[in-house]
Amino acid sequence: MSPNIRTALIAGGGIAGPIAAMALRRAGIEATVYEAYSSTADGIGGGMSIAPNGLAALDTIGAGDVVRDIGTPMTSIGLRSWNGRSLGSFSPPPRLEPMRFVSRADLYRSLHDEAIRRGVPVVSGKRLIGAEPRTAGMTAHFADGERAEADVLIGADGIHSTVRSLIDPAAPGPRYAGLLGFGALVEDTGRATTNGTMYMSFGKRAFFGYQVFDDSSGVWFVNLPHHEPMTVAEARARGPEAWLPELLDAFAGDRSPAVEMIRGTDPGELLITGPLESMPGVPHWSRGRMVLVGDAAHAASSSSGQGASLAAESAVQLARCLRDLPHDRAFARYEELRRPRVERIIAAAARTNSDKAAGPVGRVLRDLLIPVVMRLTGPEKSAWQFDHRIDWGAPV
Numbered sequence: 071m072s073p074n075i076r077t078a079l080i081a082g083g084g085i086a087g088p089i090a091a092m093a094l095r096r097a098g099i100e101a102t103v104y105e106a107y108s109s110t111a112d113g114i115g116g117g118m119s120i121a122p123n124g125l126a127a128l129d130t131i132g133a134g135d136v137v138r139d140i141g142t143p144m145t146s147i148g149l150r151s152w153n154g155r156s157l158g159s160f161s162p163p164p165r166l167e168p169m170r171f172v173s174r175a176d177l178y179r180s181l182h183d184e185a186i187r188r189g190v191p192v193v194s195g196k197r198l199i200g201a202e203p204r205t206a207g208m209t210a211h212f213a214d215g216e217r218a219e220a221d222v223l224i225g226a227d228g229i230h231s232t233v234r235s236l237i238d239p240a241a242p243g244p245r246y247a248g249l250l251g252f253g254a255l256v257e258d259t260g261r262a263t264t265n266g267t268m269y270m271s272f273g274k275r276a277f278f279g280y281q282v283f284d285d286s287s288g289v290w291f292v293n294l295p296h297h298e299p300m301t302v303a304e305a306r307a308r309g310p311e312a313w314l315p316e317l318l319d320a321f322a323g324d325r326s327p328a329v330e331m332i333r334g335t336d337p338g339e340l341l342i343t344g345p346l347e348s349m350p351g352v353p354h355w356s357r358g359r360m361v362l363v364g365d366a367a368h369a370a371s372s373s374s375g376q377g378a379s380l381a382a383e384s385a386v387q388l389a390r391c392l393r394d395l396p397h398d399r400a401f402a403r404y405e406e407l408r409r410p411r412v413e414r415i416i417a418a419a420a421r422t423n424s425d426k427a428a429g430p431v432g433r434v435l436r437d438l439l440i441p442v443v444m445r446l447t448g449p450e451k452s453a454w455q456f457d458h459r460i461d462w463g464a465p466v
Contacts, residue, residue, distance in 0.1 A: 074396050075099055075221045079210050081198045081233055082106075082226035085177060086364025086381040088185035088192075090226055093131045093389035095188060096462075103185065104210070104218065106227070108195035116253040116343045117173050117289050119144055119268075122166040123458040124379025127386045130462045136180045141170025142283060145266035147375075152274045154325035159267075162456040168266065169375070171281065171289065173255070177378065198232050201360065208359045222397055223360045224388070226381075229347055231366035237357040244347040244369060246299040249277075251343035252317060253291035254335045261286065261327065271328065276320040278328040290331045292317055293346060302344030310337035348416055355409070356401035363388055368412035374419035376455065384408050386460050394466040403466055415455065 078094050080087045083105030091101040120137050128134040145168045146161035162169065186192060197213040201223055208223040225233025229244045261282045268281040276295060282288040294317065305313075314337060321328035349369040355362045364381035374380075387407055391400035 075392050075400075077101070077207075077220040078222050078224055078392075079104060079208065079218055079220035080224045080226050081210070082228060082231075082364075082366070083182065083192055083194070084226070084228060084364075085174075085181060085378050086366075086385055087226035088181040088190065089128070089131070089133070089382050090224060090363050090385035090388065091185050091190040092133060092188055093386045094392065095190060096131050097389040097393035099389070099392060101224075102191040102193065102218070102220070103226075104196040104198065104212070105192065105194045106197035116251065116291060116341045117171055117255075118177070118378055119375045120170045120172060120177075121376055121379040122162050122169065122456045124376070124382045125167065125170070126459050127379070127382040130386050130460055131389075133181070133184055136184050137170055137172060137177065140176045140180050141172045142281075143266050144169040144171050144268050144281065146268075148267050148269045150269060150271045150326065152272060152324045152326070154271075157272075160452070163453050166453075166456055171268065198227065201233075201236055203358055221359065222392070225360065225362045225366045226364050226385075227366055229349060229365045229369040231362065233360055234352065234362055234366050237360050237362065238352075238354045241352055241354065242350045244349055247346040247348060248295055248297065249293040249346040250296045250300065250305055251291065251293060251346055252313060253289065253341045253343065254332075254339045256288050256290065256331060256335060256339075258286050259288040259331060259334070261288065269326075271324065271326040273321050273324040273326065273328065276317070278321060278324070278326055280327060280331060288331070290328070290335075292320070292328075292332075294320060299345055302342070305344045306342045308342075310340040310342070313342065314340065348419065351413060355405045359397055361388065361401045361404070368408070368416060370412070370416045370419050374415050376415050376419075380412050380415065383458065383460065384412070386462070390460065390462060391466050400466070411458070 078099050078101040080090055080101055080103045083103045087103045091103050094101040120141060125134045125137060128137060146159050148159045149157040151157055198210055199213050200211040202209050207219055207221045210218050210223055225231050227233055234241050259282050263284045264282045268279060270279040277293040280288060280290040317332050318329055352367055355367050363384050370377045370380060388404050391404040
């Protein structure tokens, strides 16, 4: 049981919020999730991978099988150049379970339902606009005029976090990676299974990834270089009828299935996920009785393949620290345990984004260097990312 924390208010009901609530519940802390939107996020978002380390973090709170039940194994990632030449492959060490591909909508719904099943209150339509300390806790103020109180306030409100600005008004905002995201689930690709491999192609003008499942259904995604940043709303306002021809043109001449799979996509099924963003180092993860978790503190670009997994790790580690320490020491120790790891992964993803947007000269150098790097960095060299475990039973 926590030495001084009995209740927590979590702002944000996406991915990190429900995980944090379940972890806190295991630590003996009653947590309530307050979600800004009045409706749920069903059907919103593209696909993502959950890495073995993310599954291990979820196993710590008994929720790993929630993801395994909805995920499709990804045994490896195969890298290719625009002309179809193999540049190498990337996978967790064989001793670890495979990554899982999940749709964000399915992941959201599964975690949301599991949290509710465990008795976590989830309150919708509560957009946080401010917070103030009270004698031994925090009072949160919502846009509808209502307020709520708890011993601590946890910001799980994503890359555009309100809690982050409450902790530090000068905190940096998200950084645009120069890429826009698109994707689709295709019921029948007409192609043979890729046997658990997701192939990623560095095209001449854009980046293409795809995986075909055993029943010939599949998924594809595109990272399209776009100099001017656009919001998700602006990108979606253009509509599939404008974007699909541009995507087809971006892969004209590439020797990959990109043109075939994009052309076979129903415009109504196109997912426009908008700008790829990451967070620069956030100077302050906590202040007083407020603290950040997930993308609010450390938003890795989707190129990392680790965003949701890192959020799960941080949620579990935060709950563990609050279980054993007074809130001020808990927040400090939580940041010490998490910051070096997440910032290393964020930096690696930033390098990958640079490769995706490389110009003609950079593209040639990239395609020469990647095979060399892949030969030098076998599965065990990447184990630091995937073989990360949190010992819940150990005292902090």
